[in-house]
Ligand SMILES: Nc1nc2c(ncn2[C@@H]2O[C@H](COP(=O)(O)OP(=O)(O)OP(=O)(O)O)[C@@H](O)[C@H]2O)c(=O)[nH]1
Ligand SMILES: [Mg+2]
């Protein structure tokens with residue numbers, strides 16, 4: 001059994017459940033080795049190395065080959081926020097190796113353009129979905145972030161930044177209403193100036209000791225600005241505390257310049273942990289059809305009233321969904337559902353789909369030839 005100082009790791013977000021899972025890891029580790037293992041939290045993942053926190057100090061580490069192989073078999077990756085068991089090698093290098101990962105309580109993942117899954121973060125309680133009220137404001141993108149979090153056990157909270165540059169209270173209210181209308185289930189929404197300490201005060205119920213938050217959103221949304229405000233709130237020795245770099249946005253479209261390049265976990269003075277992340281160029285959530293349906297629960301609720309049982313809500317007569325849901329939201333739902341279905345297809349299903357597309361392409365060409373008189 002491994003031994004660790006629960007109280008010391010509690011301020012890094014360790015919970016009883018995670019601690020219990022950690023003590024239950026006999027798996028591939030020999031008993032003798034287990035006693036040398038230390039429980040630590042992953043604060044950064046780099047191409048060739050990891051950064052771990054033991055509750056007092058951070059250390060550089062590497063992933064043991066056996067663990068790498070197991071993760072690959074499970075189509076999984078270590079992510080910032082994971083709890084791991086690490087030990088120093090017995091040789092003169094004294095290098096730190098990660099041998100085991102404690103099964104995460106929550107995990108967020110995304111897909112790349114080829115459908116491959118990539119870990120985003122592990123063991124977070126709340127996801128702050130950060131969006132600027134400037135030209136960053138995009139409801140379809142926000143729905144993608146909601147789908148990313150849906151069904152994972154992570155609570156989404158929407159933070160609209162740059163409230164200070166809105167022309168008047170009315171436009172601010174309208175934007176907030178527009179967000180509310182696109183939410184299938186109630187969700188907290190905050191409009192803030194990310195520079196202002198008031199933002200940290202209003203989010204205080206989410207930054208209690210032991211909680212972990214992740215900030216997600218596009219480049220330039222204000223994630224690092226808000227991280228810095230949270231880091232300095234309630235801290236007398238501000239000048240010693242780490243501050244994240246922030247960068248300006250382009251004036252014509254409010255896009256950021258990808259200032260943050262890696263995910264990093266920080267401890268807040270309140271005892272919570274916060275993970276700042278780089279803005280993703282295009283977010284494709286690792287959501288299955290069920291998660292997408294839950295994100296658009298209003299559509300799922302209306303669908304049984306459509307005249308046809310298999311209504312696709314395109315141009316069928318008697319479609320209640322098309323009447324009741326905005327076209328933009330419906331289009332986004334259909335797009336996310338197509339992506340989810342493609343991502344969860346087996347290789348065989350994918351090949352069959354490709355063959356069907358090719359066959360219909362050939363049939364179409366043949367029809368055109370026939371029409372134009374060619375045989
Ligand atoms: N006026 C105003 N400016 C803000 C606010 N939040 C962020 N900014 C500015 O917006 C720009 C981008 O902020 P960052 O915090 O670097 O954005 P980010 O989301 O971390 O961007 P990446 O690291 O590129 O993903 C900076 O110039 C900030 O000063 C806000 O609430 N009000
Ligand atoms: Mg940043």
Ligand SMILES: [Zn+2]
Pocket residue numbers: 303306307311312313314316318319320321322
């Ligand atoms: Zn319909």
